[in-house]
Amino acid sequence: NAGVTQTPKFQVLKTGQSMTLQCAQDMNHNSMYWYRQDPGMGLRLIYYSASEGTTDKGEVPNGYNVSRLNKREFSLRLESAAPSQTSVYFCASSEAPQESSGANVLTFGAGSRLTVL
Amino acid sequence: DAKTTQPTSMDCAEGRAANLPCNHSTISGNEYVYWYRQIHSQGPQYIIHGLKNNETNEMASLIITEDRKSSTLILPHATLRDTAVYYCIVRVVEYGNKLVFGAGTILRVKS
Numbered sequence: 001n002a003g004v005t006q007t008p009k010f011q012v013l014k015t016g017q018s019m020t021l022q023c024a025q026d027m028n029h030n031s032m033y034w035y036r037q038d039p040g041m042g043l044r045l046i047y048y049s050a051s052e053g054t055t056d057k058g059e060v061p062n063g064y065n066v067s068r069l070n071k072r073e074f075s076l077r078l079e080s081a082a083p084s085q086t087s088v089y090f091c092a093s094s095e096a097p098q099e100s101s102g103a104n105v106l107t108f109g110a111g112s113r114l115t116v117l
Numbered sequence: 118d119a120k121t122t123q124p125t126s127m128d129c130a131e132g133r134a135a136n137l138p139c140n141h142s143t144i145s146g147n148e149y150v151y152w153y154r155q156i157h158s159q160g161p162q163y164i165i166h167g168l169k170n171n172e173t174n175e176m177a178s179l180i181i182t183e184d185r186k187s188s189t190l191i192l193p194h195a196t197l198r199d200t201a202v203y204y205c206i207v208r209v210v211e212y213g214n215k216l217v218f219g220a221g222t223i224l225r226v227k228s
Contacts (some may be wrong), residue, residue: 004160035218042204042218043161058219090160103149103168104208104214108160 002026004109006091010042012115013081021076023091031096031108033058034066034076036087043090049074050096081116088113121205126223135192137222139205142186149208150181151216152190154196154201161204164190
């Protein structure tokens, strides 16, 4: 049982290049999330997908696109990378409560470290 | 959004209890309090969560005040491996169940 798997673990890009970060979970979770973490700071939500077929913007969506390919997979794409997007990216998933007031526990992947030169 | 306030850093002696405080004075009645930790640059790890009552699991205990405006995470017997950044998070009750992470508390367990 792998949990949440992210690829690649490390990537170096030049300004203007594009790339896609992949995330897959094997826990049959409904919701998936992409966060970024800059040095010395907490995590900031980029995009999330509450259920298969839906995606929504989080706190810092500019410069990113996402695709919820199926229930297991949620990818994050940088169309034209900028140095400000140098960060560690974390994917997470959760079962999500049936009612909006229920508890929501996230399981995180190990992270993808991206450097944009 | 409900926000949390935590001390920037704390030290704890190995084998002693670590008590990490968190203020969440704007929490609403149906918002949960969650605690996660992050060791080095690994992905955050879930520790515990609660709504009104105190909670305990194999990792920690969570004490929530009666007015729900603050809580304390207790690691009963801290070890060196508990050195990490600890995040106190209040879930935002909206579509998508967004969790907002602050800067957290750096806990240093010392021998």
